[in-house]
Amino acid sequence: MGHDHEHDHGSELSETQRRVRALETILVDKGYVESAALDALIETYETKVGPHNGARVVAKAWTDREYREWLLADGTAAIASLGYTGRQGEHIVALENTPAVHHMVVCTLCSCYPWPVLGLPPVWYKSAAYRSRAVADPRSVLREFGVELPATTEIRVHDSTSEIRYLVVPMRPAGTEGLTEEELAGLVTRNSMIGTGLP
Ligand code: FE
Numbered sequence: 001m002g003h004d005h006e007h008d009h010g011s012e013l014s015e016t017q018r019r020v021r022a023l024e025t026i027l028v029d030k031g032y033v034e035s036a037a038l039d040a041l042i043e044t045y046e047t048k049v050g051p052h053n054g055a056r057v058v059a060k061a062w063t064d065r066e067y068r069e070w071l072l073a074d075g076t077a078a079i080a081s082l083g084y085t086g087r088q089g090e091h092i093v094a095l096e097n098t099p100a101v102h103h104m105v106v107c108t109l110c111s112c113y114p115w116p117v118l119g120l121p122p123v124w125y126k127s128a129a130y131r132s133r134a135v136a137d138p139r140s141v142l143r144e145f146g147v148e149l150p151a152t153t154e155i156r157v158h159d160s161t162s163e164i165r166y167l168v169v170p171m172r173p174a175g176t177e178g179l180t181e182e183e184l185a186g187l188v189t190r191n192s193m194i195g196t197g198l199p
Pocket of ligand 1 (some may be wrong): 107109110111112113160161162
């Protein structure tokens with residue numbers, strides 16, 4: 001017949017999907033996890049938890065002076081007040097970027113990251129290259145992310161740990177005075193809250 005099914009990948013599972021399925025089957029069979037619990041967890045990180053949460057925090061800090069002060073003084077509580085709590089968010093410190101200081105976050109040991117406000121970390125955040133170079137030469141790492149800072153701006157690199165996670169509050173872009181909090185949130189990118197991007 002000569003019909004080659006290899007060409008038809010449309011409905012097939014990817015290698016990763018097959019591995020995940022196999023792993024899930026084993027874990028459920030052995031009674032380590034419940035399918036429903038796993039689904040709830042995945043749904044949480046797909047739809048509820050992500051950088052849009054952090055963006056709301058930043059936009060509120062940009063527009064509400066009292067909230068901003070609270071956020072910088074007690075990040076965990078100010079963030080929790082918007083309903084963002086949970087794993088890897090037990091102790092979040094907010095770092096405010098200014099013309100004088102630019103904050104950038106890394107986890108040199110593994111991939112600690114403020115899940116409740118940013119979701120799961122991007123692949124590059126977990127890479128050995130980022131983890132070592134962010135500390136050794138942050139300015140050139142930033143350049144690779146397309147961020148060129150004035151020589152007069154000090155770059156401060158913060159190492160996340162299992163105890164402390166950081167959320168960078170980027171500088172509010174010029175010319176955004178007339179925007180609503182919601183519109184402002186739309187400008188806040190994930191990378192700008194890690195310190196590897198600008199809004
Ligand atoms: Fe880590």
